Amino acid sequence: MKFTATILSLVAAVTVVSAAGQLVPADRANPDIVEGAYIIEYQDGIDHNKANNFLNSRKVQYKVRGQFSTFNGASIQVKSAHTGEDLAKIPGVKRVWPVEVFTLPPQPKKNQLGLPTDPIRQKLSSAHxxxxxxxxxxxxxxxxxxxxxxxxxxxxxxxxxxxxxxxxxxxxxxxxxxxxxxxxxxxxxxxxxxxxxxxxxxxxxxxxxxxxxxxxxxxxxxxxxxxxxxxxxxxxxxxxxxxxxxxxxxxxxxxxxxxxxxxxxxxxxxxxxxxxxxxxxxxxxxxxxxxxxxxxxxxxxxxxxxxxxxxxxxxxxxxxxxxxxxxGGNYFYLTYAGGAEHPYSIASAYGHDSVNLPANVPLVPLLEKDGSLSDGCAPEPYAAANAKGKVVLVLGDITRCRSGGRGAVAVAAGAAGMVIQTTPLGLSSIAGVADFPMVSVDHGAGEEILAAYNKNHNAVLTWSTKKKMFKVEGGGSPSDFxxxxxxxxxxxxxxxxxxxxxxxxxxxxxxxxxxxxxxxxxxxxxxxxxxxxxxxxxxxxxxxxxxxxxFMNTAHPGHYAGNHSDPAPVAKQGAGLINVRNALLTASVFSPDKIELLDSVHFTGKSVEVRVKNVGKKTVEYTLSHEFAESGIHYRGGNTFPLAVPLIENDHASVKFSSSKITVKAGQTAKVKVQITLPKTGKNEEFPFYSGWVVATPKGKDAIPVRIPYSGVKGDISKLPIQDTDAGAPMLRLIRGGKTVVPEPGHKLDFTEETPVIVSRIGSHTPDLTFRLVDAKTGAHVGHIVTQYGNFGGEFGRAKNLDDKGRISALTIRWMGPQIFKDSNPDTKPIDVPAGHYKVVVASQHQLTKGVFPADYEVIEVADITI
Missing domain, CATH: 3.40.50.200 (Peptidase S8/S53 domain)
Structure with a gap:
């Protein structure tokens, strides 16, 4: 069994193994925890009184924060020196979690509305x-x-x-x-x-x-x-x-x-x-x-x-x-050359709800040598346009850099602000950089602004002080957030x-x-x-x-804004946009509600049975078909951390049915075998997310098709990179005299003078993250290092790209003295490390594997040391 302690570093979740209970990681997106507070789940048959007796017998001093009934457990505030690891060893305890602090996104104190007055814009206010x-x-x-x-x-x-x-x-x-x-x-x-x-x-x-x-x-x-x-x-x-x-x-x-x-x-x-x-x-x-x-x-x-x-x-x-x-949407907006009002989406890092630049700040488009609009990722177009003190118009292409990268270049060039033309369509959410006004506008707005500039280089750019309702490019598509x-x-x-x-x-x-x-x-x-x-x-x-x-059967698959012939990936939208009319009027139930194909190794290639139930009053003939979705590429070019914005391609599986038409009597169910074959395109090493829908369409006027989404990952998920080696993770550093030192090969650790710290950055889920010592000559496992959280291991989700303060998210763990656990059972006491030559490794178990070390782990050496 496994349990976790929680780290108050840049992210919050580590796991420690226990033969008794299981202390589960604090969620990575919400790193704050309540110090000394734990949620305890009891074993079956253990009630609150028995659990309290067990806690008292171990001399745990605590205050009850809350007791649960449906969930067999309680939350407590520990006042003694006991850790979550200690609690997980107590008889009757099944699992232990640290109590996390969740935080809602900031809410405006006064929400400014630019509500529509005309009937057309009023209709946009409702999504019904x-x-x-x-x-x-x-x-x-x-x-x-x-x-x-x-x-x-x-x-x-x-x-x-x-x-x-x-x-x-x-x-x-x-x-x-x-x-x-x-x-x-x-x-x-x-x-x-x-x-x-x-x-x-x-x-x-x-x-x-x-x-x-x-x-x-x-x-x-x-x-x-x-x-x-x-x-x-x-x-x-x-x-x-x-x-x-x-x-x-x-x-x-x-x-x-x-x-x-x-x-x-x-x-x-x-x-x-x-x-x-x-x-x-x-x-x-x-x-x-x-x-x-x-x-x-x-x-x-x-x-x-x-x-x-x-x-x-x-x-x-x-x-x-x-x-x-x-x-439709409610936006602040800009105008240029007295033209149309164009809604904009402001960069989240800017720190303000709207842009407040004076009208005398000129606008200039950044152009490449061939005259096309530049993406603003390199300094040369800024110099060519004499962009200092001006708002620059750039193309929102993300193949070279994202908003943070182009924002940094713009700031260095002395630009006053940036307008990003979304490509291909829609209003994009952008991160930007702190205190620099950056906005995205839809593609058509960018075209109009550029055309107006070409007619009059001295035209005025103005920014609204109120919001209005707009019909926007990309409305009705999956939200980028x-x-x-x-x-x-x-x-x-x-x-x-x-x-x-x-x-x-x-x-x-x-x-x-x-x-x-x-x-x-x-x-x-x-x-x-x-x-x-x-x-x-x-x-x-x-x-x-x-x-x-x-609802999943009758949802309508949505497309990304722009020229997309296939719907967006299922991993982005699930079954699709809910259609309540169809859900209440359908006379068909299509089972199961989803087909999970896992990865290429666990994809058996055998047929999947689907069932069509006719809950209507008449016999119905159904036609079986297949609808593709686009694929999402998160690992293009060997990157070890998933792309912030995946590349959208068309890697399609193929589907065959045991029968393309079936007739189902009222109240009856028919079964069909579906053979799904992996996409021929798409590289295994890029792990494309492929997906689509199996569709059963009833014969007749106004018939309501029912769908089952399927999804999978092409490639062997056990070869998916876990540690972000592109960012230099994992690594071991020494804290010595308040300074960070990189250890030389063969460095002799002196725990009286230095504290070894391991830095890890997880790019995907791992069922077991461990820090180990192995013999430098044989590579044999020697033990798990003793951290400030005891023995270390267990389920771990991926890190964010950046934390809430814009820093690269990482995990730091201290090695607490020359001791190890011989195995993953924290009930055993740590022992001193025998003198010798060792490698410190970070071992991350791959998804969907049995956990055999080292075969099922990504094992990365972070230090060569002697003790």
């Missing part, structure tokens, strides 16, 4: 035309009435007229609890009460409005309506005013939602690159098994590349939701997508009442509302995973 919700609401009058929805978030401003205006019996917001209190941000101590009102953050109120707000009769700027405007809400406030919460607080909110009878809970939260074995995902699955549907955000790490889907939705029965951009899958075992996540980019909803009354926001946090409640409509329509016939299957 994209999903068929408008048809269902108008035709069938389904409203979600009678369905209870729990929102585990920052609370709900129940005083909002679009959310009912009150709290308690007879109100829309009927249930709930505040688990954090008003002083959590300053004290870190949760002191909740019975009032779950959101009046200082806004996130939960925005989520609630998407699910079931109704602003049609309350004098709102736009009379919008949520997906299911008559659901009953439960508000479980687990985030503070600054958006902070902790794992155990979130779990308490989830359990109370279940205990108060919620049919569905919304989890617009989580962190990226985790394994399925995390407390939020495990509790979500337990709640599903007891009848409550859990739907969670896939995450907003789309600019990080592969393996970044968020932890809360990783459970096999939980729905993980990706985002599509709304067809939406996280990529897969998980660590190549399970397909996310499951489905919904509108999440530029979504109008409610906001706390004292913060402006209405806001337009973006994120998978906005897509998730859309799917929750869709489930409420389905439950309303089918009463209790469909629930949980069965409902998810209907």
């Amino acid at each position: 035309t994209m999903t068929g919700v408008d048809y269902i609401q108008k035709t069938f009058k389904y409203t979600g009435k009678g369905v209870k929805v729990g929102i585990v978030d920052s609370g709900i401003d129940y005083t909002h007229p679009a959310l009912g205006g009150c709290f308690g019996r007879g109100c829309r917001v009927r249930y709930g609890w505040d688990f954090v209190g008003e002083d959590y941000d300053t004290t870190g101590v949760a002191k909740g009460d019975s009032d779950p009102r959101d009046q200082c953050n806004g996130h939960g109120t925005h989520v609630a409005g998407i699910i079931g707000g109704d602003a049609r009769k309350v004098n709102a700027p736009i009379p919008f309506v949520g997906v299911a405007p008559e659901v009953t809400f439960g508000a479980y406030r687990i985030f503070s005013c600054k958006g902070k919460g902790a794992t155990d607080i979130i779990m308490q909110g989830m359990e109370l939602a279940f205990n108060q009878g919620m049919d569905i809970i919304n989890m617009s939260l989580g962190g990226g690159s985790a394994w399925r074995n995390n407390p939020l995902a495990l509790l979500a699955e337990k709640l599903h098994d007891l009848g409550m549907t859990t739907i969670a955000a896939a995450g907003n790490d789309g600019d990080q590349g592969a393996w970044m889907v968020s932890n809360a939705g990783l459970g096999a029965t939980t729905t993980s939701v990706a985002s599509f951009d709304n067809v 939406s996280s990529w899958g897969f998980d660590g075992n190549l399970h397909l996540k996310p499951d489905i997508a919904a509108p999440g980019g530029n979504i109008l909803s409610t906001y706390p009354v004292n913060m402006g009442s209405y806001a337009i926001e973006s994120g998978t946090s906005m897509a998730t409640p859309y799917v929750v509302g869709a489930h409420a409509l389905l439950y309303n329509a089918h009463k209790r016939v469909l629930r949980g995973k069965d409902a998810r299957q209907i």
